[in-house]
Amino acid sequence: MTARVELTGLPGFPLVEPGDDLVPMILDSLARAQIVPADGDLLVLAQKVVSKAENRYAYLDDIVPSAEAQALAEKADKDPRIVELMLQESVEVMRHRRGAVIVRHRRGYVHANAGIDQSNIRSDPQHQRVLLLPVDPDRSAAQLRERLREATGAELCIIINDSAGRPWRDGTAGFAIGTAGFEPVVDMIGESDLFGRALQITKVAVADELAAAASFVMGQAAEAIPVVHVRGARLRPSTGGSASLIRPRAEDLFA
């Protein structure tokens, strides 16, 4: 059987406002793309639309920076109120320099600026706000999966992805911050079985590879494409979330 994976950026997805229900928006955009969801299909959602629907906006006028946030903001040349939010969203500051603060987010991933999106700041000077990551992206993904199953009858897989810079390599790449319905890290059989000896096993971060693929599709168009449908991935079912994507700190040579 030929291995074939098809990714479709769902067209015409509307702007999301706090309190919006993403499920009918997803169903409408699937219909516009003439896709009937089937068992095993994967939907990758950009973190931004999930965070907006969950009203994860923080209003800077409401934030009182701590002394720690003020000191770090000075060193990093950032707004102390945003740094306060970064500290609230994270468990550890890993690196900082002018213009950059790298933290370990409370959900485990290492992320510049705790994944806080500041693209709304200048657009609304009277009411400056930033967008935090979802409180629990695995829960968000599981809830979307469950409600999409009720609506379509299909057993779907869900990834909530974000995009971030990486050590050593330039340019951002997509990765998974929440998953539902499948194993995000799987043991793959390497090529060596072709030689008839013991199988060589590698743990592969399939959720990150697919999150990166979807991130590429999301970035292709000038319009926003926050949801990508993926067919053909043949993922392994699982009832768990994305925790296995986080390397235990004790095993990490770059902690």
Place this chain on the structure above:
Amino acid sequence: MTARVELTGLPGFPLVEPGDDLVPMILDSLARAQIVPADGDLLVLAQKVVSKAENRYAYLDDIVPSAEAQALAEKADKDPRIVELMLQESVEVMRHRRGAVIVRHRRGYVHANAGIDQSNIRSDPQHQRVLLLPVDPDRSAAQLRERLREATGAELCIIINDSAGRPWRDGTAGFAIGTAGFEPVVDMIGESDLFGRALQITKVAVADELAAAASFVMGQAAEAIPVVHVRGARLRPSTGGSASLIRPRAEDLFA
């Protein structure tokens, strides 16, 4: 226009031996998949088949480890001859512990064990060998692109990918070690233009995102799938290679 990207793992790719010409192998496997290459199509090749065709095997019996390699091998609990090859292939040892040596490869990427593949070691005890990365993956990619253009008339894009562990996250993910025909890092326009203000620009490592996507497809089947055809990526043409994927060391907070 709907953004759609289709990845096909080319079936029946033969085992590659030193000196083999990959071009007819690629053309045969495209034909088996009933794919006629078209301008803008991308081919992603696993590093292993390029290295094998270029006879990048090193025979351990030929290697005399230096004192530095012996000391590091002792600390990392590795074969000193393989560590010697790692040192020859790299410009800097970044981290080590028992079982792991992370280096900066002479081509710039940070990689466990300098990307040296040891899967052939146990299979041939009389003549133990390992497989190094291609000498110059960008040159290999450019040559393949040129010869495929002569054979098919199509302006193709090429990625040579490898798969590696990453800091902070568990499981391997694919990334690009060589590219030809397209810009591997591009400036993308963010969502913020929807609000009518200054465009927000992000540098996106599209070559790595597509290398990860192809790596997922390569890992899907029990048989080896070393070449993946990608249609619909609409990449930006370029005559350069993959150097822009490497973050300058001075800008790297995790150097």
